[in-house]
Amino acid sequence: MYRLTGSVGQGGRNAHDDVLLVQKQLNKNAHITSAIGTLPETGIMDEATLRAILSFQRAVVRLGSPDGRVDPHGRTWRMLLGDQPQATNVAFVQLSGENGNFYLYESQDRVWGTASTIQSIRNVAAVLKPHGFEIAIGDISFQQGGRMAPHGSHRRGTDVDIRPVRADGRRAPVTISDPNYSHARTKLLVEALHAEPNLKLILFNDSKMAGVRFWEGHHNHLHVRFEE
Template sequence: MRTLTRLAAALTVAIGIVLVAPAAPASAFPGAFFHTQRQGNRGVDTQAVQHLLTARGHATGADGVFGSGTATSVRAFQTARGLTSDGIVGPQTWGALIVTVRQGDNGAAVRAVQVLLNKKRRLSLAVDGDFGSGTHAAVVAFQNHAGITADGIVGPTTWQNLVWHYAYPSFANMCDQNPDGNGTANWGTGSAIGSLEAAAASFTGNGQVPLGDVSFEHGGDIPGHSTHETGLDVDVWPIRTDSAQCTAARITWESAAYDRAATRLLAQRIRATGRVESIYFNDPTLISEGLTTSYPNHDNHLHINYL
């Protein structure tokens, strides 16, 4: 039930985890690649694309939402560079967009570096476009983390590793639930995390969204799951009638405390704020409405497959 894109991503990570166990420090990301961005994506990778488009002379609002305006800017950039003008930021377009930056530089390309570092290394750099000593130190730290040359210069290799690295969510509208004992296995692709955050922010009046496992920081095998290896699979718990899903026992769709209306709203928000392949959850009413899909052992959680 995976698309070719998801299979390719899984294969790429699988190559990497032969060399790097999930619990071990990152020594390098041999399978690092640029996550393709297209209309419907959102999050920090899209925001980086928007900053880079501006840096390349195609002014684009950096809201992290890949809408029609961003697609238009991408096509204009592609046309100017002699690339296929499809509005999709794949490897060739990423390669043409990135700008090598270093200490002393200023501008939108530096802002792209800063937003990526903040979301993927859990930092709080000022996104001011000024490549000063703080940004330099953060770049060097990331390069050491990734096992690449730690020279503080953001060139093609650093860009690729930075875009590939998974992002960590804000918990402003979510709570961290850990039913499988996998610690902070909340890392996902920039787009998956951005979409999840948007869904949680738009889900109001029913308590926070309880987040289960996503992936480890660099992907790879994760106990209790046969998927969740490529940062694209996200588990959330169903909503309770008392809105206590972050503090009370986890329920199934058959439980007396199950709030179908609120869980339906959550599924609708998830589908409205991201590129979703499927949501596995066994509530027959939500299945009949086309919101979720039946799958074994998914009575007590919604499993989101992001694209």
């Protein structure tokens, strides 16, 4: 299913099925960098696909001189499939110490992040504490980074899943269609996140919420990305 038979991109063979496969994998990884966007899955090698390959190589593969090509056994293809190590040599910090204004809904081995990411979470939680509700923190990264199933991201210590805020204050999941979902409280959360200077993007599917981007599957959590 994921076998690439020839190179795709700049100077590549660009067979239809190979291009289509690369486009699908780029779309699965599009939230890693906001510069990629969603590609039409046409199987045709075009300028948009080339830009997406280059963007992925810069942001994720970290090539000093991106070549715009995906080779069957090359690093770009492996990383599109999820073979990604920790992005930096900086030691990650574990989020811990529930203090009444945030709690963890995933295991503690999944809440490691860069120091600036962890500090931003604490900042946001502190800002929201006077409003009388706590925030629910999910997956961030493993201690050594790398792939974290089932995500395409959460490898670099800068991605954080946060539940929408419930109106009843229960420590439980909630979706935007649930009567217990509080748009007003979640709006305060989004505003507090935007006050952090290292915020990069928020993926969340409340169409009435300013400051977020729609992304399929984000009706029950906010995917927050901070700068490295």
